[in-house]
Amino acid sequence: MSEIIKTEAVVLSKLNYGDTSLIVSLFTKELGKISAILKGGRSPKTKLGLKVDPVNYIEVVFYNKSTRDLQLISSADIIEHYPGIKAELEKLKYAYSIIELVKNLTPEHEQNLRLFKGMIRIFSLLESSPEKANTIFARFLLFFLKETGYPVQLEKCSSCRINDLKGVQLYYDFASGLLCEKCAEEYAGSVIINQELFNCLKSLKTNKLLESISAGVIDQAIVFMEKYLKYHIPDFKGIMSLQLLK
Numbered sequence: 383m384s385e386i387i388k389t390e391a392v393v394l395s396k397l398n399y400g401d402t403s404l405i406v407s408l409f410t411k412e413l414g415k416i417s418a419i420l421k422g423g424r425s426p427k428t429k430l431g432l433k434v435d436p437v438n439y440i441e442v443v444f445y446n447k448s449t450r451d452l453q454l455i456s457s458a459d460i461i462e463h464y465p466g467i468k469a470e471l472e473k474l475k476y477a478y479s480i481i482e483l484v485k486n487l488t489p490e491h492e493q494n495l496r497l498f499k500g501m502i503r504i505f506s507l508l509e510s511s512p513e514k515a516n517t518i519f520a521r522f523l524l525f526f527l528k529e530t531g532y533p534v535q536l537e538k539c540s541s542c543r544i545n546d547l548k549g550v551q552l553y554y555d556f557a558s559g560l561l562c563e564k565c566a567e568e569y570a571g572s573v574i575i576n577q578e579l580f581n582c583l584k585s586l587k588t589n590k591l592l593e594s595i596s597a598g599v600i601d602q603a604i605v606f607m608e609k610y611l612k613y614h615i616p617d618f619k620g621i622m623s624l625q626l627l628k
């Protein structure tokens with residue numbers, strides 16, 4: 383037996399299938415990530431295939447059967463299609479990076495309401511906030527790390543536990559966390575965290591405005607978080623969409 387589900391969703395990807403159909407990956411509010419088929423979705427008689435397009439925030443109705451790999455979409459309507467993101471390559475690059483993380487690193491059929499809401503919020507910020515796109519993406523990445531079970535720890539040295547870190551040269555060991563200069567000697571693989579990068583990560587975490595922090599440091603923070611995620615998920619090869627404009 384299959385049940386009819388009506389839910390909000392973000393379209394993660396879309397592939398041609400057969401002569402007229404499409405196979406799509408959706409991140410849904412109710413069921414997390416699902417794969418679905420849109421029969422006849424490429425036929426010129428239907429506009430359905432155009433609505434179900436990557437990045438779009440839609441309301442979708444589908445027949446769900448958890449024992450089946452592909453669910454069957456019956457209808458879809460656009461809630462938001464983010465013309466501002468699609469008009470700017472820089473914004474689109476980060477929107478695709480978000481989609482890539484959710485598509486590759488979240489389990490199928492597992493609801494994650496916080497991640498769903500976080501994704502919609504970040505898309506609306508990318509669409510209309512005056513803040514730089516890389517800063518908005520860095521906020522998402524830090525949030526995503528926490529949601530996937532790998533929070534970046536910045537409060538104290540993870541070894542000796544001192545939390546007065548003023549004037550201390552800091553290091554980070556991907557397995558253990560933040561380290562003070564003294565403790566870092568015992569962790570061969572730890573990397574230096576310069577003060578600017580540390581302040582940047584802290585500001586991202588506390589949602590402070592980042593006007594005074596240079597775009598270069600934000601990019602450093604993104605690279606740091608990407609490496610951190612790679613360390614914890616060996617199958618993860620990095621965010622391909624970030625290479626889009628390089």
Ligand SMILES: [Zn+2]
Binds near residue numbers: 543
């Ligand atoms: Zn220490």
